[in-house]
Amino acid sequence: MAKPEITIHNSETNEIVTREMNASEFAQYKLDQEQYKAKQAEAEAKLIARQAILDRIGLTGDELKTILG
Amino acid sequence: MATTTNYGWTTPDDTALVKDGASAIRTLGTSVDTTTKNLNPSTTLGDIEYRSSTANTNTRLGIGSSGQALTVVAGVPSWAASATSTLTTTGDSLYASSANTLARLGIGSTGQVLTVAGGVPSWATPASGSMTLLSTTNITATTTITVSSISSSYTSLQILIENFKASGDNSAVTIRLNGDTGNNYSWNIRQNTSGATAGVSSIDAPGSMGLDNVNDNSVYVVDIPFYTSTSAYKTGSIITGWQQNDGYWYSANGNFGYKSTSAISSFSWICSTNWAAQGTIKVYGVK
Numbered sequence: 405m406a407k408p409e410i411t412i413h414n415s416e417t418n419e420i421v422t423r424e425m426n427a428s429e430f431a432q433y434k435l436d437q438e439q440y441k442a443k444q445a446e447a448e449a450k451l452i453a454r455q456a457i458l459d460r461i462g463l464t465g466d467e468l469k470t471i472l473g
Numbered sequence: 474m475a476t477t478t479n480y481g482w483t484t485p486d487d488t489a490l491v492k493d494g495a496s497a498i499r500t501l502g503t504s505v506d507t508t509t510k511n512l513n514p515s516t517t518l519g520d521i522e523y524r525s526s527t528a529n530t531n532t533r534l535g536i537g538s539s540g541q542a543l544t545v546v547a548g549v550p551s552w553a554a555s556a557t558s559t560l561t562t563t564g565d566s567l568y569a570s571s572a573n574t575l576a577r578l579g580i581g582s583t584g585q586v587l588t589v590a591g592g593v594p595s596w597a598t599p600a601s602g603s604m605t606l607l608s609t610t611n612i613t614a615t616t617t618i619t620v621s622s623i624s625s626s627y628t629s630l631q632i633l634i635e636n637f638k639a640s641g642d643n644s645a646v647t648i649r650l651n652g653d654t655g656n657n658y659s660w661n662i663r664q665n666t667s668g669a670t671a672g673v674s675s676i677d678a679p680g681s682m683g684l685d686n687v688n689d690n691s692v693y694v695v696d697i698p699f700y701t702s703t704s705a706y707k708t709g710s711i712i713t714g715w716q717q718n719d720g721y722w723y724s725a726n727g728n729f730g731y732k733s734t735s736a737i738s739s740f741s742w743i744c745s746t747n748w749a750a751q752g753t754i755k756v757y758g759v760k
Contacts, residue, residue, distance in 0.1 A: 408747070409615040415608035415756060416622035422613055432654045433616065436675070440645040440745040 408433055480508045480529060523550050568594050604631065607756045612637055612742075614750040619652070621739040625701040627758030632740055634693040634754050641746030647675035648695070649741040650707070650731050662711060662727025675743070676729045691715040691752075700737040707731040 407424040414420075425433055458468060475484045482504040485497040511530040514522055519536025537543075537552025544553040554575055556567055564580025570593065581587075581596025588597045605627070610620055612634075623630065639646070649658075660676045697709040707730070714724040731737075742754060 408617075409613075410617040410619065411610070411613045411615045412619045412621055413608060413610040413754075414622045415620050416624065418608070420610070422615060425617075429617075435654075436645075436647070436743070437745060443645065444643060 480504070482508070521550075566594070602760055604757045604759050607758050608754075610754040610756075612748050612750065612752040612754065614640065614747050616745075616747050617741055617743045618748065618754060619739055619741040620754060620756050623700075623738050623740065623756060624758055625736050625738065627701075627760055629696060629698040629759040630700045630737065630740075631757040631759055632693075632695040632697075632754065633757065634695075634742060635691070635752055637691050637693070637742075637752035638749045639744050639746050640749045645745035647743045647745075648729075649675050649743065650737050651733065651735055651739050652741065653731075653733060657732040658729060659732075660727060660729035662725055662729075676731075695740075697737060703734055703736055705734065707733060707737060 407430045409422055410425050410429060411420065411422045455465075458465060463471075475486050476482060477484060482501055483497075484501055485494065489497065508529060512522070514520075514531055514533040516533065517535060521534050521536075522531035523534060525532040532549070534550055534552070538558070540555055540558030541552040542555035542557075543550055545551065546553070556575065559565075559567060559575045559577045561577065562579060566578040566580075568576055568578055570576035576593075578594055578596070584598065585596040586599045587594055589595070590597070607624055608620055610618060612618055620632075654675075658676050691714065693711070693713040693715070695709055695711050697707060699705060700707060708728060709731070710726065710728050712724075712726045740754075740756065742748075
């Protein structure tokens, strides 16, 4: 798998380098990806839980927004 | 031989011979002429005289130039520059260039203010707040855009990111400073929170779980005051507007903390997918 690329713009010299991530950057990238996925899963779980509550009380999301103003 | 009381002119004695009268009158006349000339040495229009150190002898002082005033130098009168003669032009001001010495300060230009340079007054353009564009980075189709070697010559940084979008749906957008991946950040944007007292490893951007490839015309502004401090932790504010994949346009503001006493010299703009190759990151130094 090709590693993702990173662009670095040196604002002092105006040199712009786009290159593959090095090992440590790629390790951090993979860690970040895991965190993103975890956050996404958490957000989706919240949405599902929210919808379950709405279904139980018989409200739509828009109706809930109306209630909450 | 008799003399006059005040000037000591020689006059004939009562017993002098009449035949010597012509000579006596001539001697007296010469004395009167000499004394009168000594007392009235003026030769030119405007001359004035003053008493010299020699008895019965005045000194001529030629008239000064227009606007000069009579003053005293070394115990005698003298014409010297006056306030009036020093001021030659509309707007001129007076100051002392040294003790008892008048100097002229010509008027400055519009907007200038009076200040001090080298111990004397001068007109100068006031120092004022300004923004300097330090760099413009085109966003490329990469996952991380880092602006490095940011000048430390300013009070605050403003980072303006515009027209960006992610290449994939449901992308997460984060910020890191100085390439620091430690748990040194906290943030609070809209209802979100870092949720960890120990800190988190990046700053989540608004819509971080919703930014997608239909996102367009987005703008993101980060302000970081005192970014060069080496003694204080950093804080910053964010305002942003973006379009999410539900089609709605959102705006948000927030703040973040960065637990570091290092000056901020780089800023990374990170997308969990790749950035689309559009938009720019402009870094401004603010004074």
